[in-house]
Amino acid sequence: xxxxxxxxxxxxxxxxxxxxxxxxxxxxxxxxxxxxxxxxxxxxxxxxxxxxxxxxxxxxxxxxxxxxxxxxxxxxxxxxxxxxxxxxxxxxxxxxxxxxxxxxxxxxxxxxxxxxxxxxxxxxxxxxxxxxxxxxxxxxxxxxxxxxxxxxxxxxxxxxxxxxxxxxxxx
Numbered sequence: 001x002x003x004x005x006x007x008x009x010x011x012x013x014x015x016x017x018x019x020x021x022x023x024x025x026x027x028x029x030x031x032x033x034x035x036x037x038x039x040x041x042x043x044x045x046x047x048x049x050x051x052x053x054x055x056x057x058x059x060x061x062x063x064x065x066x067x068x069x070x071x072x073x074x075x076x077x078x079x080x081x082x083x084x085x086x087x088x089x090x091x092x093x094x095x096x097x098x099x100x101x102x103x104x105x106x107x108x109x110x111x112x113x114x115x116x117x118x119x120x121x122x123x124x125x126x127x128x129x130x131x132x133x134x135x136x137x138x139x140x141x142x143x144x145x146x147x148x149x150x151x152x153x154x155x156x157x158x159x160x161x162x163x164x165x166x167x168x169x170x171x
Contacts, residue, residue: 001090001102002069004034004076005053006083007114029080030054037075042068055103065089069126086114089128105129 006012006026013023027049034054035047044059058068069087076085088110090102106129113127 001093001099001106002056002058002065002072003050003053003088003090003103003106003110004030004056004069004072004085005050005088005110006030007086008084009052012083026080026083030076030083030085033076033079034072037072038068040075041071055106057099065092066126066128073125084125086110086125086127088113089126091129 009023009026012018013026016022018026031047031049031054034056038045038047038056038058042058044061046057046059048055048057056068056072058065066089069089073085073087076083088106088108090105090107090109093099093102109127109129109132112132
């Protein structure tokens with residue numbers, strides 16, 4: 001399972017001063033680009049648009065998921081210029097019952113990878129669930145502690161602690 005999305009789409013829209021229709025067109029271009037690119041290298045697939053990106057289910061045989069992701073990201077770079085598209089890779093599925101697990105892994109890898117890793121080149125935009133290892137756990141911990149260390153409202157004694165340690169940004 002592979003999941004593709006644009007890092008900080010809201011920020012991209014604000015920076016480019018895009019209205020809702022332009023953002024929707026950008027999402028359509030993303031879907032069309034990914035669907036076209038994957039057909040070049042892996043015909044047995046299902047490409048599904050989502051509100052926040054594109055879900056790609058690769059059928060058998062899957063030789064190299066990372067190679068497919070690289071090809072798709074290169075095509076996105078050609079067609080969508082500097083749009084920060086990232087890919088999350090879930091572990092391969094042996095049965096249909098494992099599709100949901102793989103999708104969650106791909107989403108998790110994408111979310112964690114975008115926040116914790118620098119995106120240098122195509123390889124820096126591919127985030128594998130298995131490769132993130134302990135970073136997944138640390139990211140989840142930082143997200144769980146964020147409301148405690150930096151709760152809403154002024155005057156909390158933990159607010160300055162959060163600013164000093166910047167738990168979410170340093171993991």
